[in-house]
Amino acid sequence: MSDRPASPTPSERAKADAELKAKEAAEQATLPYKWTQTIKDVDVTVEVPATLKGRDLNVQLSKTKLVVGIKGQPPIIEDDLFSPIHVDESTWTLETASAGKTIEVHLDKVNQMEWWPHVVKSAPKIDTSKITPENSKLSDLDGETRGMVEKMMFDQRQKEAGLPSSDEQKKMDILKKFQAEHPEMDFSNAKIS
Template identity: 30%
Template structure:
């Protein structure tokens, strides 16, 4: 059986260096790197409230404050096809209410529509976790999301 995120897709926030997206439990960062980049060309530093990513001596993401803590000792990165750097950051607080509206405080922010879509997806993911016998990957949330609560409907 496919995992909820595989079936429902993800909501990316595009940046000048690539994109990032999140689930209730994790944040994923995808950095476009020059073709032919080797693992030894990549430097990633993770701390509970900070990250730094450099490729071939060029800083891609400066040290900055994360919106919430991560389990930095469980963070990891992979280089795929010598052209994509993928970073995995497990959130310290893994709940739908801990969605980040930016990758770093004041940097790489989502627009209002993208963040609303992230919130809707996180709520559906929460419903899926609370009700494992049901499939919410094709469901949609409509109505006034923040005030009055969401309403589920099938697409």
């Protein structure tokens, strides 16, 4: 008999995941802000009194640090960011909300291939392995990448249908054109590879 512990059953794994998610939600609820992210950016929302104006706020965005607060009071957030941001692409605004106002901070990630476990280093982490990314659209891709993906998708559909790929079709078209231009030649044994 092995000394290795048995793998958790699916129901045990689901229960552990639910407990971790509840713990993370409780930790995140204690933060003085709410935050969401995509693979490319992070959005932070901080509730503030409705009487405040933009000039009453202290918001500083740098490549590696975030400060959000009300002038004359200790900052609500003041810490190093998890990872660098593009300062020129990042913004903040003061928005009117149903229960007052919110400071909306948009952070544009430098590394747009990673999920952040937290906004600032002093905050509790989330398990980024449980993040389900949003579906991307072909229209989100640049022209060259989009063309390559569309060609791959076409070739996959052709292969599944037992039809020639785009490259094989191109070779066949060239051969047909050549045959038409040279009817005097015998192509009965020609092979396309």
